Amino acid sequence: xxxxxxxxxxxxxxxxxxxxxxxxxxIAGALLAEGITTITSATFCDDTLAAVSIAETLGARxxxxxxxxxxxxxxxxxxxxxxxxxSGLSARMxxxxxxxxxxxxxxxxxxxxxxxxxxxxxxxxxxLGAEVRSTGGFLPLTIxxxxxxxxxxxxxxxxxxxxxxxxxxxxxxxxxSTIIVKNLASRPYIDLTISVxxxxxxxxxxxxxxxxxxxxxxxxxxxxxxxxxxxxxGAFLLTMGAIAGEVTVTGLDRHSAQADCAIIDALNLTGxxxxxxxNRITVRGGDLSPFEFDIHDCPDxxxxxxxxxxxxxxxxxxxxxxxxxxxxxxxxLTLEETMNSIxxxxxxxxxxxxxxxxxxxxxxxxxxxxxxxxxxxLASAGLLCENRVVIEGMECINKSYPGFxxxxxxxxxxxxxx
Numbered sequence: 001x002x003x004x005x006x007x008x009x010x011x012x013x014x015x016x017x018x019x020x021x022x023x024x025x026x027i028a029g030a031l032l033a034e035g036i037t038t039i040t041s042a043t044f045c046d047d048t049l050a051a052v053s054i055a056e057t058l059g060a061r062x063x064x065x066x067x068x069x070x071x072x073x074x075x076x077x078x079x080x081x082x083x084x085x086x087s088g089l090s091a092r093m094x095x096x097x098x099x100x101x102x103x104x105x106x107x108x109x110x111x112x113x114x115x116x117x118x119x120x121x122x123x124x125x126x127x128l129g130a131e132v133r134s135t136g137g138f139l140p141l142t143i144x145x146x147x148x149x150x151x152x153x154x155x156x157x158x159x160x161x162x163x164x165x166x167x168x169x170x171x172x173x174x175x176x177s178t179i180i181v182k183n184l185a186s187r188p189y190i191d192l193t194i195s196v197x198x199x200x201x202x203x204x205x206x207x208x209x210x211x212x213x214x215x216x217x218x219x220x221x222x223x224x225x226x227x228x229x230x231x232x233x234g235a236f237l238l239t240m241g242a243i244a245g246e247v248t249v250t251g252l253d254r255h256s257a258q259a260d261c262a263i264i265d266a267l268n269l270t271g272x273x274x275x276x277x278x279n280r281i282t283v284r285g286g287d288l289s290p291f292e293f294d295i296h297d298c299p300d301x302x303x304x305x306x307x308x309x310x311x312x313x314x315x316x317x318x319x320x321x322x323x324x325x326x327x328x329x330x331x332x333l334t335l336e337e338t339m340n341s342i343x344x345x346x347x348x349x350x351x352x353x354x355x356x357x358x359x360x361x362x363x364x365x366x367x368x369x370x371x372x373x374x375x376x377x378l379a380s381a382g383l384l385c386e387n388r389v390v391i392e393g394m395e396c397i398n399k400s401y402p403g404f405x406x407x408x409x410x411x412x413x414x415x416x417x418x
Contacts, residue, residue, distance in 0.1 A: 005414065013250065039226070058075055121162050200222075232301075239267075242283050270288040290315050312355075344381070369390045
């Protein structure tokens with residue numbers, strides 16, 4: 001699917017979609033819970049639907065009704081295989097959960113997930129009593145439990161997603177457990193995991209993100225709550241307000257544990273007008289200043305921040321970009337290639353992204369590399385271009401934000417599928 005974007009100003013109000021990071025954790029917790037969990041204000045992107053399918057295979061009964069989902073918990077695998085789609089979080093998180101059972105289960109996926117590393121899960125899970133075998137450090141992965149608990153050391157430098165899986169699974173084993181974590185990246189995502197566990201009545205001890213104490217035999221209890229809005233998708237909307245008009249986004253919790261709420265800090269550095277009022281955040285543009293920002297703990301902000309930087313008058317530096325290599329694409333290089341193809345001045349140097357902003361963008365044709373955040377970044381950058389931008393592979397937005405095109409147009413953006 002191709003999309004054409006023509007420069008325009010934007011103005012209006014949209015509601016952020018629900019966070020896929022939170023939704024996948026909610027679904028995992030509800031699977032492990034006793035009783036029924038009801039989640040309202042939910043939206044269903046591809047990654048969330050992958051988690052739904054996995055939870056059903058692992059024993060949950062799930063009913064979706066418009067923007068709500070009812071999950072009857074009960075971990076009891078009914079199949080020998082789990083298909084994770086392209087969801088890195090679901091694949092790494094549900095590996096540990098599947099290992100709670102003595103049934104052999106094969107986890108597989110498609111597309112970019114097949115190129116993302118899974119070797120970090122093998123030794124830790126073996127040390128906890130599971131049998132595990134990957135395909136040279138990649139999916140498909142075969143797992144058989146049950147996990148016994150105990151002490152385990154895990155490397156969190158590339159991703160915190162496997163640590164999330166251990167935090168979700170180990171409260172269910174008989175023994176108490178200790179996770180010693182080396183080089184943890186994306187600490188806010190661990191905060192999100194711990195906050196979700198608390199909703200289900202499960203407590204995890206956290207000693208400076210390097211050691212986690214988990215009591216065994218804890219009970220997950222079904223509950224009801226409203227899904228969090230997604231700061232990752234909302235970041236694009238707020239950025240559009242800064243570069244091309246005025247945008248109000250509802251449904252975002254300023255006190256969320258989601259890492260990407262850091263977009264507010266970056267917007268403030270540019271001098272954009274940012275008004276936060278209860279459940280509404282309004283961003284207005286102006287004469288934007290370049291900035292320096294560390295994205296180590298919020299790597300998914302690299303695409304919207306790159307677009308924001310191209311509208312700033314001077315050189316912006318994004319540090320901590322090394323982890324972008326193992327996203328849906330090699331995202332640092334992809335940002336450099338795609339943004340430069342429409343007239344940007346972007347350079348990825350390994351751990352930094354340097355952007356020379358302030359010059360008009362020319363427009364042109366660019367490929368999304370089947371990376372949802374690259375597709376949304378290209379559409380946002382199209383607001384700044386002298387000529388149209390044609391985005392090839394726009395359908396990949398369904399991974400996280402299937403309503404993006406509609407919301408873009410609702411704000412006055414000139415986008416059409418061609």
